Amino acid sequence: MGFDGRCILVTGGVSGIGHAIARKCASAGAVVAVADQNEAGARDAAAAITASGSKAVAIRADISDPEDVSWMFTFASALTGRINGMAHCAGIAANRYGTPEEVAEVAAFLLSEAAAYVNGVVMPIDGAFMRSGVIKRNMNPGR
Ligand SMILES: NC(=O)c1ccc[n+]([C@@H]2O[C@H](COP(=O)([O-])OP(=O)(O)OC[C@H]3O[C@@H](n4cnc5c(N)ncnc54)[C@H](O)[C@@H]3O)[C@@H](O)[C@H]2O)c1
Numbered sequence: 228m229g230f231d232g233r234c235i236l237v238t239g240g241v242s243g244i245g246h247a248i249a250r251k252c253a254s255a256g257a258v259v260a261v262a263d264q265n266e267a268g269a270r271d272a273a274a275a276i277t278a279s280g281s282k283a284v285a286i287r288a289d290i291s292d293p294e295d296v297s298w299m300f301t302f303a304s305a306l307t308g309r310i311n312g313m314a315h316c317a318g319i320a321a322n323r324y325g326t327p328e329e330v331a332e333v334a335a336f337l338l339s340e341a342a343a344y345v346n347g348v349v350m351p352i353d354g355a356f357m358r359s360g361v362i363k364r365n366m367n368p369g370r
Pocket residue numbers: 238239240241242243244245262263264265288289290291316317318319320321351354355357358
């Protein structure tokens with residue numbers, strides 16, 4: 228895939244989407260910086276990637292903290308001299324659907340003149356609820 232020597236920074240790289248992207252890019256030859264507020268998790272994730280023969284380093288960073296973000300970019304840039312790409316996946320699933328009123332707010336904005344510059348937006352409204360495990364647990368009681 229042409230990742231050799233490329234530095235990819237992945238925030239939220241400890242679990243879920245970020246982790247999958249980190250593993251995918253590393254296995255394709257990238258040097259991956261696994262950034263996450265979960266320091267131990269970032270170390271474990273980077274170690275697992277390294278153990279599989281790919282290249283990864285852990286960065287503890289809370290992306291809501293400007294100092295952490297600055298440090299994260301400085302550290303990741305130093306790995307190969309530049310950051311070639313970034314997957315920004317840090318976040319917290321809301322674990323609920325949007326309410327009809329919340330969805331109406333967004334829909335009204337997108338239908339209004341104020342959104343005349345917006346094209347082709349698809350608005351997810353599940354708050355990552357589908358991925359949260361709530362449904363899985365309910366389908367497999369006791370697990
Ligand atoms: N998975 C889905 O189906 C889905 C759907 C829509 C949107 N999303 C959104 O995508 C993002 C990632 O989803 P996921 O399912 O991979 O989530 P996840 O909970 O599995 O992983 C999120 C990662 O981000 C890290 N994190 C959280 N806050 C952070 C912070 N302030 N600084 C640094 N790291 C932080 C967590 O420690 C965790 O490792 C979330 O914002 C989620 O709401 C996910």
